[in-house]
Amino acid sequence: MKGNIVSMGAVTCSMFFILFIQVLDLQSQKTAPKTELDKKVEAFLEDYEGKWRDMNVPASDGKLLYDIILKNGYTKGLEIGTSTGHSAIWIAWAFSKTGGKLITIDIDETRHKQALANLKEAGLLDYVDARLADAHELVKELNVTFDFVFSDADKGWYINYFKDVAPKLESGGCFTVHNVRPKGTGQRGMRGTREYLEYVLGLDTFTTTVDNSGGGLAISYKN
Numbered sequence: 221m222k223g224n225i226v227s228m229g230a231v232t233c234s235m236f237f238i239l240f241i242q243v244l245d246l247q248s249q250k251t252a253p254k255t256e257l258d259k260k261v262e263a264f265l266e267d268y269e270g271k272w273r274d275m276n277v278p279a280s281d282g283k284l285l286y287d288i289i290l291k292n293g294y295t296k297g298l299e300i301g302t303s304t305g306h307s308a309i310w311i312a313w314a315f316s317k318t319g320g321k322l323i324t325i326d327i328d329e330t331r332h333k334q335a336l337a338n339l340k341e342a343g344l345l346d347y348v349d350a351r352l353a354d355a356h357e358l359v360k361e362l363n364v365t366f367d368f369v370f371s372d373a374d375k376g377w378y379i380n381y382f383k384d385v386a387p388k389l390e391s392g393g394c395f396t397v398h399n400v401r402p403k404g405t406g407q408r409g410m411r412g413t414r415e416y417l418e419y420v421l422g423l424d425t426f427t428t429t430v431d432n433s434g435g436g437l438a439i440s441y442k443n
């Protein structure tokens with residue numbers, strides 16, 4: 221009996237100790253000192269706040285993508301639809317911390333060039349491989365695996381992009397899609413996005429939720 225009480229006490233003590241270590245770990249993540257790169261990216265994002273004009277994501281969605289990557293430690297990214305690079309900057313910033321790299325694709329040369337200039341100014345060019353191409357073709361041809369995908373190009377092609385990339389997405393990986401609004405929110409998603417959401421919700425190989433706090437982000441984890 222006495223032995224049982226002693227060992228229960230030991231188990232309780234170890235549980236408190238583990239909890240204490242986890243709290244310390246969370247605190248240290250929150251208070252991790254800013255690197256020079258962090259300061260450069262933050263200054264860039266502050267300068268450009270409210271000035272993104274090329275169908276770019278709102279900053280809150282950029283932060284959402286950043287958090288998903290950091291939380292899961294992803295390193296192999298694909299973005300379909302770079303535009304001038306707002307989301308790519310958030311993704312690349314996360315990859316600068318996980319040791320990852322992003323392949324991002326856009327078909328429009330002017331926006332592609334501006335994205336390169338923006339990524340350079342933010343100090344993030346090393347974390348990005350920006351391709352000027354038609355994603356309908358290039359996505360099929362990419363012969364690598366990914367653990368994180370952000371799909372934000374032509375909405376009518378969302379299901380096709382998903383079908384092409386899903387086999388290259390690693391188990392535990394995440395496929396995110398922009399401008400998706402679920403039924404019942406009173407908000408209309410962009411044309412083609414509702415079909416995409418219905419499709420992906422019907423797959424038992426993926427678990428999908430929608431974050432509605434910004435432009436509407438469907439987040440699908442591969443089981």
Ligand SMILES: C[S@@+](CC[C@H](N)C(=O)[O-])C[C@H]1O[C@@H](n2cnc3c(N)ncnc32)[C@H](O)[C@@H]1O
Nearest residue numbers: 275276277301303306307326327328354355373
């Ligand atoms: C909504 S914008 C992307 C915004 C970007 N993710 C951001 O937040 O900064 C969509 C982009 O997809 C690109 N796009 C559309 N169809 C495409 C295709 N077939 N291949 C590659 N890019 C395409 C457009 O040129 C446009 O720049």
